[in-house]
Amino acid sequence: MGYREMYEAWLKDSYFDEATRQELKSIEGNENEIEDRFYKELEFGTGGLRGIIGAGTNRMNIYTVRKATQGLANYIMACNGQKKGVAIAYDSRRMSPEFAKEAALCLNANGIRAYVFESLRPTPELSFAVRELKCIAGIVITASHNPREYNGYKVYWEDGAQITPPHDKNIMEEVAKVTSYSNVYTMEIEQALAEGLYHTISSEIDDKYMEALKKQSIHPEMIKEMSKDIKIVYTPLHGTGNLPVRRVLKELGFEQVYVVKEQELPDGNFPTVAYPNPEDAKAFELALKLAKEKDADIVLATDPDADRLGVYCKDSKSGEYVSFTGNMSGMLIAEYILRERKAAGTLPQNGALVKTIVTTNMAEAIAKEYQVALIEVLTGFKFIGEQIRLFEEKKNYEYVFGLEESYGCLAGTYARDKDACVAVMMLCEVAAYCKKQGMTLWDEMLNMYEKYGYYREGLSTITLKGIEGATKIQAMMEELRKNPPKNFGRFKVKAVRDYNADQRFDMITGEKTSTRLPKSNVMYYELDQNAWCCARPSGTEPKIKFYMGVKGSGMEESEALLKELTDELMKLAAQ
Secondary structure, three states: OOHHHHHHHHHHOOOOOHHHHHHHHOOOOOHHHHHHHHOOOOOOOOOEEEEEEOOOOOOEOHHHHHHHHHHHHHHHHHOOOOOOOEEEEEOOOOOHHHHHHHHHHHHHHOOOOEEEEOOOOOHHHHHHHHHHOOOOEEEEEOOOOOOOOEEEEEEEEOOOOEOOOOHHHHHHHHHHHOOOHHHOOOOOHHHHHHOOOEEEEOHHHHHHHHHHHHOOOOOHHHHHHHOOOOEEEEEOOOOOOHHHHHHHHHHHOOOEEEEOHHHOOOOOOOOOOOOOOOOOHHHHHHHHHHHHHHOOOEEEEEOOOOOOEEEEEEOOOOOOEEEEOHHHHHHHHHHHHHHHHHHHOOOOOOEEEEEEOOOOOHHHHHHHHOOOEEEEEOOOHHHHHHHHHHHHHHOOOEEEEEEEOOOEEEEOOOOOOOOHHHHHHHHHHHHHHHHHOOOOHHHHHHHHHHHHOEEEEEEEEEEOOHHHHHHHHHHHHHHHHHOOOOEEOOEEEEEEEEOOOOEEEEOOOOOEEOOOOOOOOOEEEEEOOOOEEEEEEOOOOOEEEEEEEEEEOOHHHHHHHHHHHHHHHHHHHOO
16 A cells, blocks of 8 residues: 555544544645655664654554554563563653553553553663563653654563564564554553553652662762762753652752753753753753853753763863763763772672773773773663673673763663663762862863873764655665775774674785674774774664764874864765
8 A cells, every 4th residue: 555545544544533634634735744654654673663743654643652562562472471561651752641551551452461650750760660560571652862743662671671682573573563453452541440451650669769779879978078069950851850860869968959940840842952962062051051150060961761961061270161972971980980899899800891882992991991891782772781681691790880972871780771860870979079089070081081092982963854865874874885995084994894794804804703793784994093983874863873983192183083084984975
């Protein structure tokens, strides 16, 4: 059935509610819009769904959510996991509560219990709840840091991490088998409650999650000592972080915490930011204004589902606030944990630091300094979460810290996903530690650069929307795969890693070896001069991402090298 026939079917079928049909009638005559909404099914990828909210097969709506949930339910039943149930959380985005309820009722109609949070909660708390409630799976309704028109649906497995092989592929196959809405089940909530299938998660989980967070603090006594001196400005960007972040900081003893009032309350329209992403400088405008009024030491922002953290810190010399990348804030926390635990004698002999392949190579230098293993995984925090489970099963390593460049990290193993709540409390502890030494976080970052080298990383993205965009992105990846560059300007390619082919090709010796990681549509180039770059399509947005990293002997040199490599990459992408 073509897109036009599918559009007509949705208009006529009484299965779809009146509001849906009215929305579709409003675009009658707009052929491009009709085609974009119906030319394909909203793809259920390795992490779940993500798309623009609206009516149509290629949109996030109650029907596509039900359809995906039916596939998940079929897989859970095939695994005989229906008695364990599924935990469900949602964020502040538009339609999040409705999508959570629809997912729960679809599960219920299939005889699977659903445990649903009574109101919005951070994504990492869902990860925690899956294991605490001993569920077979978890669902989070969120589009993370995407623009306001998006929402999404992420699936977790019983280890508390987002689905990884073989579950991801198996669930994708089950979702693909659900080709008719007549095969999608649902039920009324009153019946679900009467049959004991629909449960509301109590505040006990919140309390246990808080205790798990506070256990990650290394020097709680030092926090209390510095509690009146350290000034913190925080914004939840209209998302889920407001209550848990403020609660954990208060219970640890931080007294001077100032929240950006205009962005305090949940609001899926994100009225003060066009893009609720803590990686975006514009998201910090109100927070920095408040920081200057309060003379804050540290400025923090969490994304709508509170799994990513953005950071600014005051430079005591210039008086200006300096932005930190996810690599920088992650390295500050890693250095603090490893150094302080080693000094206290609590650093395990078989400790491991886990990072993704596109995360800073400074992690390798830090791991070497503290004699812990460095484990590299594919992009996506689910692969870091997977390592925690594998460590516990094999008993070969003990997880100490994990991070990815996209502003996500996790201290502790209470959750299996990145957690901005723990990142906030750990970074505030590091800031308090620095202040006690008469330093700022920026001073500490400069000390680390002097100690390990001036590692700098960048990310450039090209957005190509629609059918043509997807085709262009695929063509770009194929060109990089078939004709790998021998150099990027003066940066010579030493080796090429094609993760889709599971091959590392040494350009000097000609040797071919395995990447030792799962297949993924990623091209990675090891360059001379301690540099690297990487290309991969986004799994959640119509973008192709180019990552790059360099190491210089000073700040100016590293910045110049990074700009040069970035320019060369963009020149290649434009061809």
